[in-house]
Amino acid sequence: MKRVRLAVFASGSGSNYEAIAEACADGRLDAEIVLLVCDKPGAKVLERAKRFGTESFAFNPKDYESKAAYETLLVRMLQERGVDFVCLAGYMRIVGPTLLGAFEQRIVNIHPSLLPSFKGAHAIQDAVDYGVKIFGVTTHFVDETLDGGRIIDQGAVVYEGSDIEELTNLIHNIEHKLYVKTINKLINKKY
Ligand code: GAR
Numbered sequence: 001m002k003r004v005r006l007a008v009f010a011s012g013s014g015s016n017y018e019a020i021a022e023a024c025a026d027g028r029l030d031a032e033i034v035l036l037v038c039d040k041p042g043a044k045v046l047e048r049a050k051r052f053g054t055e056s057f058a059f060n061p062k063d064y065e066s067k068a069a070y071e072t073l074l075v076r077m078l079q080e081r082g083v084d085f086v087c088l089a090g091y092m093r094i095v096g097p098t099l100l101g102a103f104e105q106r107i108v109n110i111h112p113s114l115l116p117s118f119k120g121a122h123a124i125q126d127a128v129d130y131g132v133k134i135f136g137v138t139t140h141f142v143d144e145t146l147d148g149g150r151i152i153d154q155g156a157v158v159y160e161g162s163d164i165e166e167l168t169n170l171i172h173n174i175e176h177k178l179y180v181k182t183i184n185k186l187i188n189k190k191y
Pocket of ligand 1: 010011012013014015016017089090091092110111112119120121122123147175
């Protein structure tokens with residue numbers, strides 16, 4: 001049977017991309033990343049993709065007249081490569097109807113909070129500011145809203161300290177395991 005073909009979308013550091021790439025390489029995932037898409041030319045994730053030999057495509061959304069224009073291009077690239085699932089991994093952009101329509105129920109995201117609490121780009125800091133004691137991570141199908149869509153998996157972190165860096169590391173460690181678990185569910189159609 002052919003290995004499941006993944007595309008990963010990222011905007012920043014790419015530690016989640018790397019966790020998925022490692023799991024593909026060591027057999028925990030019966031999948032391969034056939035394209036890394038990055039909307040921030042110069043982002044660290046592009047160096048990581050180079051190290052793993054993943055084809056990457058970096059683009060600046062401002063160079064396109066609309067979201068529909070660059071998503072039309074992305075859909076074509078994904079279809080040409082036979083992509084089965086799109087994994088958003090720190091892709092800090094709302095996905096539009098062009099991409100959602102072409103990959104219905106096949107786009108997933110990871111977010112560093114127990115959704116539906118603390119959506120957005122500063123979830124960990126927002127939760128700390130709110131006085132949260134049980135933090136977490138969520139994977140979910142993607143819809144047209146910010147960090148919205150049906151939840152697939154969640155993991156919790158109990159933390160009562162005050163070191164945001166330590167907390168962020170704990171959350172990232174959970175993310176890296178949770179994303180692999182979720183992708184395995186997608187591969188085995190158990191969601
Ligand atoms: C991750 O913590 C991910 O959950 C978060 O961005 C980070 C990317 O880290 N995503 C969101 O906040 C989505 N709203 P990484 O680049 O090291 O994988």
